[in-house]
Amino acid sequence: MKYVDEFRDGALARTIAANIFRAARPDREYRFMEFCGGHTHAIFRYGVTGLLPVRVRMIHGPGCPVCVLPIGRIDLAIGLALERDVLLCSYGDMLRVPASGGRSLLQAKARGADVRMVYSVADALGLARRHPDRQVVFFAIGFETTTPPTAVAVLQAAAEQLGNFSVLCNHVLTPAAMHAILSQPGGAAIDGFVGPAHVSTVIGSAPYEPFPRDYGKPVVIAGFEPLDVMQAILLLLRQVNEGRAEVENEFVRAVTRHGNRKAQALMENVFELRPDFEWRGLGTLPNSALRLRPRYAAFDAEARFGLEARPVADHKACECAAILRGVKRPQDCKIFGSACTPDNPVGSCMVSSEGACAAHYSYGRFADREAATA
Amino acid sequence: MGAAKPSTGRPLDIKRGRVDLSHGGGGRAMAQLIRELFAAAFANEYLAQGNDGALLPPPGGRLVLATDAHVVSPLFFPGGDIGCLAVHGTVNDVAVMGAKPLWLTASFILEEGFPLADLARIVASMAEASRQAGVPVVAGDTKVVERNKGDGVFIATAGVGVMPGGLLLSGDRARPGDAMVLSGSIADHGMAILSCREHLSFDAPIVSDTAALHGLIAAMLDSGAALRCLRDPTRGGLATTLNEIAAQSGVGMLLEEAAIPVKPAVAAACEFLGLDPLYAANEGKLVAICASEDAGRLLQAMRCHPLGRDAAIIGAVRQDPRRFVQMKTRLGGMRMVDWLTGEQLPRIC
Ligand code: SF4
Numbered sequence: 001m002k003y004v005d006e007f008r009d010g011a012l013a014r015t016i017a018a019n020i021f022r023a024a025r026p027d028r029e030y031r032f033m034e035f036c037g038g039h040t041h042a043i044f045r046y047g048v049t050g051l052l053p054v055r056v057r058m059i060h061g062p063g064c065p066v067c068v069l070p071i072g073r074i075d076l077a078i079g080l081a082l083e084r085d086v087l088l089c090s091y092g093d094m095l096r097v098p099a100s101g102g103r104s105l106l107q108a109k110a111r112g113a114d115v116r117m118v119y120s121v122a123d124a125l126g127l128a129r130r131h132p133d134r135q136v137v138f139f140a141i142g143f144e145t146t147t148p149p150t151a152v153a154v155l156q157a158a159a160e161q162l163g164n165f166s167v168l169c170n171h172v173l174t175p176a177a178m179h180a181i182l183s184q185p186g187g188a189a190i191d192g193f194v195g196p197a198h199v200s201t202v203i204g205s206a207p208y209e210p211f212p213r214d215y216g217k218p219v220v221i222a223g224f225e226p227l228d229v230m231q232a233i234l235l236l237l238r239q240v241n242e243g244r245a246e247v248e249n250e251f252v253r254a255v256t257r258h259g260n261r262k263a264q265a266l267m268e269n270v271f272e273l274r275p276d277f278e279w280r281g282l283g284t285l286p287n288s289a290l291r292l293r294p295r296y297a298a299f300d301a302e303a304r305f306g307l308e309a310r311p312v313a314d315h316k317a318c319e320c321a322a323i324l325r326g327v328k329r330p331q332d333c334k335i336f337g338s339a340c341t342p343d344n345p346v347g348s349c350m351v352s353s354e355g356a357c358a359a360h361y362s363y364g365r366f367a368d369r370e371a372a373t374a
Numbered sequence: 375m376g377a378a379k380p381s382t383g384r385p386l387d388i389k390r391g392r393v394d395l396s397h398g399g400g401g402r403a404m405a406q407l408i409r410e411l412f413a414a415a416f417a418n419e420y421l422a423q424g425n426d427g428a429l430l431p432p433p434g435g436r437l438v439l440a441t442d443a444h445v446v447s448p449l450f451f452p453g454g455d456i457g458c459l460a461v462h463g464t465v466n467d468v469a470v471m472g473a474k475p476l477w478l479t480a481s482f483i484l485e486e487g488f489p490l491a492d493l494a495r496i497v498a499s500m501a502e503a504s505r506q507a508g509v510p511v512v513a514g515d516t517k518v519v520e521r522n523k524g525d526g527v528f529i530a531t532a533g534v535g536v537m538p539g540g541l542l543l544s545g546d547r548a549r550p551g552d553a554m555v556l557s558g559s560i561a562d563h564g565m566a567i568l569s570c571r572e573h574l575s576f577d578a579p580i581v582s583d584t585a586a587l588h589g590l591i592a593a594m595l596d597s598g599a600a601l602r603c604l605r606d607p608t609r610g611g612l613a614t615t616l617n618e619i620a621a622q623s624g625v626g627m628l629l630e631e632a633a634i635p636v637k638p639a640v641a642a643a644c645e646f647l648g649l650d651p652l653y654a655a656n657e658g659k660l661v662a663i664c665a666s667e668d669a670g671r672l673l674q675a676m677r678c679h680p681l682g683r684d685a686a687i688i689g690a691v692r693q694d695p696r697r698f699v700q701m702k703t704r705l706g707g708m709r710m711v712d713w714l715t716g717e718q719l720p721r722i723c
Contacts, residue, residue: 010632013705045650047707226705342715363709366698 016230017051023237030056032236033326034194037064037354038224044363046226059188060356062177062281062324065142066093067348067355070280071312073170074099077139081113084305089124090139092117093352100312121153128165137301140167145198147171148263151270154299168301169291174199175207176288182215188326192236195221197251204259205247212245223251270296278311280348281324318347323356330360331368386410391490398518411494412514415501420512428512433476433536440467441532447721449526451570453582456529457500462586462657464533465507469588470604470660472543473535480531481515485524507586545622547602552691553669555662557676558684559635560612564654565643567722578639585658590681597675599668606660609723613652613711615661616699626694629701633688653714655722
């Protein structure tokens with residue numbers, strides 16, 4: 001734990017906070033987006049917001065895999081579990097996301113569908129081996145961090161000729177979402193990104209180079225520890241103040257310019273780009289997600305079961321779309337904390353602890369009234 | 375759980391035998407299981423009465439009655455097993471009321487096919503825990519369910535204790551300004567179970583803290599500190615317990631993260647599994663709310679007891695109509711410590 005503790009040290013935090021206060025010019029506001037849900041979680045869990053000057057605002061980005069998956073994709077999984085009698089494996093958080101008609105995988109499970117919570121794709125593969133008589137489908141979600149393990153599982157299933165294992169692939173790409181944030185009309189006005197930690201260990205820092213070059217926005221890649229985030233904020237402030245826009249790497253202990261080539265090769269082997277993919281909040285984005293290559297079609301649940309996602313509108317009152325684009329805050333949603341809570345989520349952002357609404361509800365909402373009365 | 379029933383000839387084959395449906399059938403096989411396994415281990419004068427219920431002497435005071443069912447998986451874990459857990463859990467429920475635990479009852483639900491050797495180990499551990507606590511098991515029951523309808527063994531225990539005159543400890547008595555004192559490191563039990571289940575191994579093994587707390591509590595009561603409330607933060611962890619008290623008393627709380635003891639290996643396991651130690655179960659810890667001016671002497675009394683060596687003042691009760699539990703993080707920031715959402719860790723106790 002020593003290794004981790006040094007990144008949560010109160011004295012160091014005070015030093016960085018003091019530097020941030022000194023760097024933040026009093027005559028302007030700074031708006032930085034932390035792309036990753038992991039950073040959102042760290043910011044709330046360690047109370048980083050309270051250590052920043054009010055003129056430095058953190059905007060929560062779309063880097064939460066559970067949050068960005070649109071209802072239509074969850075409907076596919078629920079349909080598979082309820083109507084096609086498959087054994088559907090999913091990460092825990094995914095089970096609670098409301099889909100069409102307020103249904104969820106958890107409800108489907110209660111109604112008798114065989115839905116299993118797994119910790120990794122390897123668990124799903126294990127289930128397929130143990131239940132040769134059942135069709136086992138892994139509901140794969142996530143950015144570039146969770147993609148290589150899915151690729152490994154597909155290759156393993158192919159090597160073992162596991163005819164009863166398939167993947168419902170929803171893997172999405174970080175740079176595509178960052179492009180969308182910066183280029184969409186009515187998008188969030190931001191001054192720079194705190195760049196992903198784990199994703200960057202896989203893809204490297206090079207894929208972020210277009211953002212300073214084409215949009216003039218600095219990117220500072222940061223680890224998931226709270227001090228990493230604070231240090232990244234300081235580096236962003238300095239870039240903005242000096243009129244620089246570069247990719248900087250705060251997370252040098254894990255991230256290189258070109259990332260993990262082996263993991264990239266695995267992904268390249270198993271997956272190809274989808275022409276387009278629907279994201280919650282960001283809409284349909286070209287070249288923003290992956291699907292299995294035709295040579296692995298036998299393990300592609302969409303091919304095996306003839307699935308096609310249909311777009312479904314979010315709940316009327318839900319502001320998840322605007323929150324995921326960075327234009328609204330959780331507390332701007334009218335039903336935040338009343339009709340929508342982590343126990344009874346209405347939108348996807350209230351489900352995962354990396355979701356902006358859930359993080360704000362569980363860790364940060366004490367400040368709402370204090371801010372209002374201050 | 376009487377003792378005097380006719381013999382079935384051969385003694386129980388504890389080494390190789392297994393539970394079968396006849397062990398719950400009410401006939402000779404059941405009588406033999408009770409006699410040779412349970413009655414032998416728990417031996418005490420009340421159980422020896424051999425009737426449907428135990429006839430007990432008047433305890434001389436107000437009574438506290440508590441009950442707790444145990445379904446932990448795995449049945450054996452570092453630091454304990456379902457047997458001693460079933461004793462400690464109920465003894466602690468009685469003790470945190472401020473009562474002196476006197477007697478326990480135990481109901482066993484056994485699954486057909488369960489090895490008698492494992493059952494004997496569990497019963498021996500339970501008997502040992504009961505002896506050490508000085509709280510005998512005075513009545514019991516055994517049922518057997520068909521294979522795949524149970525999970526080895528479930529144990530439900532109930533406990534009776536007697537309250538010293540005048541004492542009242544209750545979750546609605548916390549007042550702004552009161553101090554919160556924790557008896558030691560958190561999350562040991564929850565992480566011991568989980569690292570067992572996930573086959574994690576760490577440099578230092580994680581051992582459950584399962585223990586009977588009535589000795590420590592007696593020392594705390596003797597200290598003369600003005601105690602408002604005692605709780606043992608089991609399922610849902612410290613966070614859940616504090617939210618319960620805050621809700622009951624209509625107050626807020628402010629914790630100091632840096633003051634809350636977490637063992638390094640436990641912290642590492644939490645980190646690895648992405649869990650917050652504040653929500654992980656404990657089976658041998660308690661949190662006390664007391665008048666702030668008495669916190670020092672309470673702490674001293676606790677630290678003199680082996681189960682309170684690492685006791686610490688972890689925060690204070692404060693006025694907050696929203697009943698929020700908040701925490702100053704090690705980093706210096708502020709966060710909420712909210713109610714747990716959903717059931718994250720099933721079958722931990
Ligand atoms: S509070 Fe709930 S409904 Fe509102 S934006 Fe957040 S997740 Fe959606």
